[in-house]
Amino acid sequence: MTNTHCLICHDIIQPSIGWISIFSKEKELLICSICEGKLEKVEGETCRICSRPFQFLDERFKHDDLCHDCKRWEEDIDWNGYLTFNHSIFTYNEFLKEIIATYKFRGDYVLSRIFAPYLINYVNKLNPDLLVPIPLSEERLYERGFNQAEALIIESGLISSRLLTRTHAEKQSKKSRSERIHIPQVFKLDQEMDVKGKSILLIDDIYTTGSTLRHAAKLIKGSGAQRVHSFTLAR
Structure with a gap:
């Protein structure tokens, strides 16, 4: 052996x-x-939309089955109802933070094999029509050499649909929540791909504020998709 x-x-x-x-x-x-x-799975009661665990969340930031952030998103008429549900596998602890840094910024493509079974399992449950990786800007793609979200799809033996391209290159992690909400649409839709009536699954590595995923979901659902879910490694 x-x-x-x-x-x-x-x-x-x-x-x-x-x-x-x-x-x-x-x-x-x-x-x-x-x-x-060392990997902490998201377990127990979670937010109905974003998978945020309620276990250690202060009651002030929990509103029935929604966390405070999702409640604010859903109360905003410009953002209500676009993202059906985000499924996150792990909490974003220091160990996973280091793994994702190695995966994304040091180009260790092989790490996608670790997470592939989780994506396959969720896709089998959800049965979406299209799997859409959140795209990188051309600058970020050049720096890293690959899109980590697309690598996860490919390593899972699934088909990646390049439905979106990124039009806004500035890193959103540097912005406040208000700035993230009010920036112009950061994605462009491939007009040759028909999404009308379809179920779309967005793939990304981390769910932080949900701004990136909601920008993508808003564009896709506005083009006729029936529903938009997302899958992220970390919450």
Whole structure:
């Protein structure tokens, strides 16, 4: 048996030995149990729209089944109802922050293999018509060499639909919530792709304020899509 190394820490993975592993089909081992244990899954009660966990959220920022941020988005007539639901897998802790930095900024494309099974599982449940990666600006794409959202789709063996292109290059992470809401539309839609009546799944790495995903959802739904969901690795 050849040794398998963890894609994160690069240590040799020690497979568990027992009745289950002996009699079940062995899944591909990509990360060790230590690294897997450092990933915090989004669990328990969450916001109906953005997947924000309610477990440690102050009651002042919880409004029935919505978090405070989503309540404000939904109360704004310019943004109400565009994003149906965002499904996030993990909380954005320091460990995942480092993984995503390695993935995005240091060009470690292979890390997309770790998260591919989660996307496949969600796509099988949702059965969307199109999987649309959130695009990078030309400048960011040149810097990184690949779009991490599209890499996740491709590594999952799924078809990526380049429905959107980015028209606004400035990083939104530097902006306040108000600035993010009021900037002009940051995406452009490929007019040759028909989205009328279709279910669209947007793919991105992190859900922070939801501004990027809502800009994309607003454009797509305004062009006739039936519903727009999103999938992100981290919340």
